[in-house]
Amino acid sequence: MHIRTIAAAALSLALAGPALAQTGQPTFATRKVDGTDNVYIYRYMGHQSMFVVTPKGVIATDPIARYRPEAATTYLAEIKKVTDQPVKYVIYSHAHYDHIAGAKPFKDQGARIVAHKNAKTRFEALKKAGALLDSVVMPDETVDTKKTITLGGTTLELHYVGRNHSDSSLVMRLPKEKLIFTVDFIPIEGVQFRNIPDNGSPLEYEESIKKVVAMDWERMIPGHPYAGGRLGTKKDAQDHLAYMQDLSAAVKKAAADGKCTDNAMTEIKLPKYEKWANYERFLPMNIERYCYWWSNGY
Ligand SMILES: [Zn+2]
Numbered sequence: 001m002h003i004r005t006i007a008a009a010a011l012s013l014a015l016a017g018p019a020l021a022q023t024g025q026p027t028f029a030t031r032k033v034d035g036t037d038n039v040y041i042y043r044y045m046g047h048q049s050m051f052v053v054t055p056k057g058v059i060a061t062d063p064i065a066r067y068r069p070e071a072a073t074t075y076l077a078e079i080k081k082v083t084d085q086p087v088k089y090v091i092y093s094h095a096h097y098d099h100i101a102g103a104k105p106f107k108d109q110g111a112r113i114v115a116h117k118n119a120k121t122r123f124e125a126l127k128k129a130g131a132l133l134d135s136v137v138m139p140d141e142t143v144d145t146k147k148t149i150t151l152g153g154t155t156l157e158l159h160y161v162g163r164n165h166s167d168s169s170l171v172m173r174l175p176k177e178k179l180i181f182t183v184d185f186i187p188i189e190g191v192q193f194r195n196i197p198d199n200g201s202p203l204e205y206e207e208s209i210k211k212v213v214a215m216d217w218e219r220m221i222p223g224h225p226y227a228g229g230r231l232g233t234k235k236d237a238q239d240h241l242a243y244m245q246d247l248s249a250a251v252k253k254a255a256a257d258g259k260c261t262d263n264a265m266t267e268i269k270l271p272k273y274e275k276w277a278n279y280e281r282f283l284p285m286n287i288e289r290y291c292y293w294w295s296n297g298y
Pocket of ligand 1 (some may be wrong): 088094096165183184
């Protein structure tokens, strides 16, 4: 077995993959999650994905191969180093191409593609409009509010907790291991991405994180190697919720003072979070999103 480990020290936040090019770490790496028998994290550049190996086959998640089919073939080669079992499932974390494009080689070996029902609806609409990337494989089955996958003694629950970073985000929970895999909607020690795109409302977003906090788990695998590549804790999820609530309260006040949107974007500071990744860069855009809610109703 050749399981590589991430050079954790080299990593900084990577919502934007290319930023990682400067860190000097290997292009990809696979590691087993400490304290588990069969759960792995596959990272390629600034994206990562969870897979679970069982005696009856492998449950893989996001192929992370938009514009780089080699990320998917490398993923399969990395799995092959651990097991000869085929991949039986590929589960999409949400509808965004940077995470889910590239599932064809998995499908070719017989994997079923699973996604939230809103992801499939979105892909169908995009396809009709001619905007679906060729490398996106349609889901074979969908999840509404919850689905449980069992394979070779492993149970994986797929939960929908409402609209947040997308309208199709699944929380994948391994109850025995008390692990969850969530992608993009709970950054660890980082502010939200840009102007918090593609969500229903910031308050719905907060509600979805509350639902995740209420679940039974101890460690969270994220879709990008935040905070040195470590796993998240429940405290990280609570801290992120607190960040959004603090931001919301500050923007609500600014809106009442007539400062939304431009003045609020430059005046509001949240020093409690100034050490977080992308604070300087994205805080003004995070403020903008909450201004839309508190001052314009959208
Ligand atoms: Zn996303």
